[in-house]
Amino acid sequence: MxxxxxxxxxxxxxxxxxxxxxxxxxxxxxxxxxxxxxxxxxxxxxxxxxxxxxxxxxxxxxxxxxxxxxxxxxxxxxxxxxxxxxxxxxxxxxxxxxxxxxxxxxxxxxxxxxxxxxxxxxxxxxxxxxxxxxxxxxxxxxxxxxxxxxxxRMNAEQKLASFLLQSEERAGGADENGSFDLQLSRQQIADILGLTIETVSRQLTRMKAEGLIDLPSRRTVTILDRQALEDRAE
Missing domain, CATH: 2.60.120.10 (Jelly Rolls)
Structure with a gap:
């Protein structure tokens, strides 16, 4: 329609x-x-x-x-x-x-x-x-x-780190809490990056455990350590 x-x-x-x-x-x-x-x-x-x-x-x-x-x-x-x-x-x-x-x-x-x-x-x-x-x-x-x-040319970790940084920038930056809305589901992110949803979920969980990001909700991301995330992206 x-x-x-x-x-x-x-x-x-x-x-x-x-x-x-x-x-x-x-x-x-x-x-x-x-x-x-x-x-x-x-x-x-x-x-x-x-x-x-x-x-x-x-x-x-x-x-x-x-x-x-x-x-x-x-x-x-x-x-x-x-x-x-x-x-x-x-x-x-x-x-x-x-x-x-x-x-x-x-x-x-x-x-x-x-x-x-x-x-x-x-x-x-x-x-x-x-x-x-x-x-x-x-x-x-x-x-x-x-x-x-x-x-x-990037591996799964580099792809996701780059995607998160790009998404924050294109979303107009973070809010007063340092968070931004991805708008996309994990399955959509996986499809866009050529990964499986399991890989995306595993990488997000690892980045959170290592203190690079926080995940206040399923589609909200807070970047806690920008330099470390940028290093992963490269």
């Missing part, structure tokens, strides 16, 4: 929770008004596909809430996860013909979607947005390189 789509309210950009981190952060109030007019807010259920690999690039989107995975199919039909999209991330291929990867919601999510042709036209007319797109493209390339290193 398709996600729920509704027209964005006139004040949506003003009340957007990722407004200061998204690609539209440098736009003037008037420019935001124009962009707001061509955008739509869409809610996705966990497991719902937003973009299909290889399809014509008909939309782009800003992630407002939730997590989504970027993936591609290998020649033998296996899924290769290319990365995770967090709130404020930009999805899709502006100025492109087809999409090089699929995008699926890992959790219930909310995105602001734009018809690609409308967005392309707006970007050409607003250099500040084009500049942000270039910055995001370069940042995405850097993250993809790190992700490929994480999946291809």
């Amino acid at each position: 398709d996600g729920i789509v509704s027209a964005a309210p006139s004040s949506f950009c003003d009340t957007c929770t990722v407004r200061n981190r998204a690609i539209c952060s440098d736009l003037s109030r008037e420019e935001l008004g124009v962009l707001n007019g061509i955008g739509r807010m869409r809610k996705l259920r966990a497991g719902e596909q937003l973009i299909w690999e290889g399809d014509e690039a008909v939309l782009v989107a800003n992630v407002i809430d939730g997590l989504l995975k970027l993936s591609s199919q290998t020649s033998d039909g296996r899924e290769q996860i290319l990365g995770i999209a967090y709130p404020s991330d930009f999805l899709g291929r502006p100025f492109g013909g087809s999409t090089p990867y699929g995008v699926e919601a890992l959790t219930d999510a909310q995105v602001c979607v734009f018809e690609r042709r409308d967005f392309d036209r707006f970007a050409r007319e607003h250099p500040a947005l084009e500049h942000k797109l270039l910055e995001r493209t370069l940042s995405e390339l850097d993250r993809t390189r790190k992700w490929m290193l994480l999946l291809g």
Whole structure:
């Protein structure tokens, strides 16, 4: 079933929770008004596909809430996860013909979607947005390189330590208690990192026993010894 789509309210950009981190952060109030007019807010259920690999690039989107995975199919039909999209991330291929990867919601999510042709036209007319797109493209390339290193060259302990550090950073940092919410189940983490759920659980238990982290709840993590965790990640 398709996600729920509704027209964005006139004040949506003003009340957007990722407004200061998204690609539209440098736009003037008037420019935001124009962009707001061509955008739509869409809610996705966990497991719902937003973009299909290889399809014509008909939309782009800003992630407002939730997590989504970027993936591609290998020649033998296996899924290769290319990365995770967090709130404020930009999805899709502006100025492109087809999409090089699929995008699926890992959790219930909310995105602001734009018809690609409308967005392309707006970007050409607003250099500040084009500049942000270039910055995001370069940042995405850097993250993809790190992700490929994480999946291809690290052992289980390094993978999980790197994932925890990345998750805290992408979640916007820890709260006043030094904790952050993973949002993902242990099975999802295992699938993303190419591990078994038993390995993920065993590594988390070991890190907790060694004083690197605490686990106040099943999806909450507190980093107690950042330097030690960074050392494990490397």
